[in-house]
Amino acid sequence: MPRKPRIEYQGAVYHIMNRGDRGGKVFKDRLDYELFLNATAEVCERTGWCIHAYVLLRNHFHWLLETPEANLVAGMKWFLGAYSQRFNARHGQRGHVFQGRYKAVLIDGAQGDYFETVSTYVHLNPVRAGLLGEGQEGLRQYEWSSLAQYLKPKRQRPAWLRVERVLGNVDLADSVSGRRGYQQYMEGRVRELRTKAGKKQFKEAWKPIRYGWYVGGEAFKEELVKKLVQAVKGKQRASYSGEAIRKHDEHQAERVVAAGMKLLGLAENAPGELPKGDERKCVLAWLAHSRTMASHKWIAERLGMGCPSNMTHYIAKVRSPGDARMSRLRNKIEKAIPK
Numbered sequence: 001m002p003r004k005p006r007i008e009y010q011g012a013v014y015h016i017m018n019r020g021d022r023g024g025k026v027f028k029d030r031l032d033y034e035l036f037l038n039a040t041a042e043v044c045e046r047t048g049w050c051i052h053a054y055v056l057l058r059n060h061f062h063w064l065l066e067t068p069e070a071n072l073v074a075g076m077k078w079f080l081g082a083y084s085q086r087f088n089a090r091h092g093q094r095g096h097v098f099q100g101r102y103k104a105v106l107i108d109g110a111q112g113d114y115f116e117t118v119s120t121y122v123h124l125n126p127v128r129a130g131l132l133g134e135g136q137e138g139l140r141q142y143e144w145s146s147l148a149q150y151l152k153p154k155r156q157r158p159a160w161l162r163v164e165r166v167l168g169n170v171d172l173a174d175s176v177s178g179r180r181g182y183q184q185y186m187e188g189r190v191r192e193l194r195t196k197a198g199k200k201q202f203k204e205a206w207k208p209i210r211y212g213w214y215v216g217g218e219a220f221k222e223e224l225v226k227k228l229v230q231a232v233k234g235k236q237r238a239s240y241s242g243e244a245i246r247k248h249d250e251h252q253a254e255r256v257v258a259a260g261m262k263l264l265g266l267a268e269n270a271p272g273e274l275p276k277g278d279e280r281k282c283v284l285a286w287l288a289h290s291r292t293m294a295s296h297k298w299i300a301e302r303l304g305m306g307c308p309s310n311m312t313h314y315i316a317k318v319r320s321p322g323d324a325r326m327s328r329l330r331n332k333i334e335k336a337i338p339k
Helices: 030-047 072-091 114-123 137-141 146-150 164-169 176-193 196-205 207-211 218-232 243-264 279-291 296-303 308-319 324-336
Strands: 012-019 050-057 060-067 103-107
Touching: 012 072, 012 114, 030 050, 030 072, 050 114, 050 146, 050 164, 060 072, 060 114, 103 114, 114 146, 114 164, 114 176, 114 207, 137 146, 137 176, 146 176, 164 176, 176 196, 196 207, 218 243, 243 279, 243 296, 243 324, 279 296, 279 308, 279 324, 296 308, 308 324
Parallel strands: none
Antiparallel strands: 012 060, 012 103, 050 060
């Protein structure tokens, strides 16, 4: 089954989430929560990871994770395996504890307020899950969230939990007044979440976290696409799926189309000015189709060739030996633009 590719690099920040197998419990009692946190300490020690925020709920967990080294996959393999073995041993069970693949959404921690958005999302999960009453006391009293740790002095917190970046994103310091300020800040977010307007605003801001593959601006996305090219290079493209790999395919297609246009002497705006079935556009469509996994829809829109359903016909014309001029253009491109 196709899977989403993992992008790893030094200093990468991720929102990690995984659920119990078939919606089952990941934590059955207090000892399971403690077992999980102990395994978290171990994996951070092994990998150098930093956890900036976390929350543990009955059937899933969330991390805001930073990897100083490019070792997400290796670290997660060890962690999920270690906790699953210990959980099963405690409860006399066999089989999977977690569902399929864990979710790893890349976060732009350097620009904008993306870091703060994700940390707030993580810390508000007990509210969203309906685990707290209407009072404001409950959020800081929810024991299995890093928010409870944020409000303690540094010497009382686990070494793998880093609070400086989250606090810094809301202009606070790791001090008595700063921790109190963060408590008040989060209480304000709870009040917002419990209003109709606030719920709508948060829902929109959290869409990339819940449904996307990255949280950041356009420049960040372009950098990730470049890293994705390297991540997929030398591997079977058919093994991957998802929005990230679609962006990779379109990036590759744009590269070959731009090279083909330059070779044919076409200006950037030429595709929009030429007829839909122009032979040069047909050759460019064939090039993108044969060298990349870009969709017919993307090719049709990029080259101004009308309905995507016509692409099969246009590409077939290039492959046909009956059109001498089309064949010459194809041969010219094949020689000049290697696979």
